[in-house]
Amino acid sequence: MIDNNEELIYRSYRQGGKRYEHAVKADGRELRFEFEDGLYMLANPLWAQLEPGASFQPINPEAIFGNANPLFVEIGIGNGEFIAHHAGNEPQQNWVGFEVFHKIFHKAVARCHKVSHGNIRLMQFDAELFVRLLPDKSVSGFYVNFPDPWPKSKHTKRRLLKTWFMELMSQKLRDDGLITVATDHDDYAREITENFAAAQSLESALAAPFVNEIGDYYQTKYYRKFAAQGTVYFYQMRKKSLRGSA
Numbered sequence: 001m002i003d004n005n006e007e008l009i010y011r012s013y014r015q016g017g018k019r020y021e022h023a024v025k026a027d028g029r030e031l032r033f034e035f036e037d038g039l040y041m042l043a044n045p046l047w048a049q050l051e052p053g054a055s056f057q058p059i060n061p062e063a064i065f066g067n068a069n070p071l072f073v074e075i076g077i078g079n080g081e082f083i084a085h086h087a088g089n090e091p092q093q094n095w096v097g098f099e100v101f102h103k104i105f106h107k108a109v110a111r112c113h114k115v116s117h118g119n120i121r122l123m124q125f126d127a128e129l130f131v132r133l134l135p136d137k138s139v140s141g142f143y144v145n146f147p148d149p150w151p152k153s154k155h156t157k158r159r160l161l162k163t164w165f166m167e168l169m170s171q172k173l174r175d176d177g178l179i180t181v182a183t184d185h186d187d188y189a190r191e192i193t194e195n196f197a198a199a200q201s202l203e204s205a206l207a208a209p210f211v212n213e214i215g216d217y218y219q220t221k222y223y224r225k226f227a228a229q230g231t232v233y234f235y236q237m238r239k240k241s242l243r244g245s246a
């Protein structure tokens, strides 16, 4: 787990028309993020350097975007269609997208470049780390569309949507925020249902633990692929403290 007490300096500057963001660990080893045209952060394969016990200061989204607009986070952006659609149509929203897979990350960058109002940051990085670095109660919405199902039983432990991660998202969520998840995978859906039920701080914002359709939901590449083949499960979770007030 990340210990936030140790110092990490996080700074940004412009050089030769480019904006750079640097994060420097207390031990002096530098983690470097590059913004290109202010649009995205490209992390070197830093996860290889992040040993257990590594520690960081929280990221300040207002400093990154230069405003306090509502923040939305998409995990596993794939080719970037979903984030490009939403951020492109909502200039007053800030969007951060995470993707670990280099090749499609660059497709997403190209797509987002075309539509960004300066309100998108894409990071080629494991969301599990960066969600931890966000300030508590800072996120208006998390989206996880078709997370990797890791279908082999010996790999299911690699699935992203474990109860601890749901609780982490909840901690980062504003009181009126929502966590939205879509999957087509029956066994992962069963696990997600169980894990959300076990997440003490969350409850379904829907009439049931999940639904199979949400009107007007942007259909990503995987949605189009899988909805045609079978059932899609949608989850929309809110903080339990909102019970009765929504």
Ligand SMILES: C[S@@+](CC[C@H](N)C(=O)[O-])C[C@H]1O[C@@H](n2cnc3c(N)ncnc32)[C@H](O)[C@@H]1O
Residues within 6 Å of the ligand: 075, 076, 077, 078, 079, 098, 099, 100, 101, 104, 125, 126, 127, 128, 144, 145, 146, 147, 148, 160, 220, 221, 222, 223
């Ligand atoms: C099945 S694809 C779905 C892509 C897209 N959301 C869609 O609906 O078309 C899942 C994506 O999540 C990415 N991913 C998996 N774990 C991740 C993590 N911890 N952080 C960021 N991205 C991740 C994978 O590389 C992959 O591109």
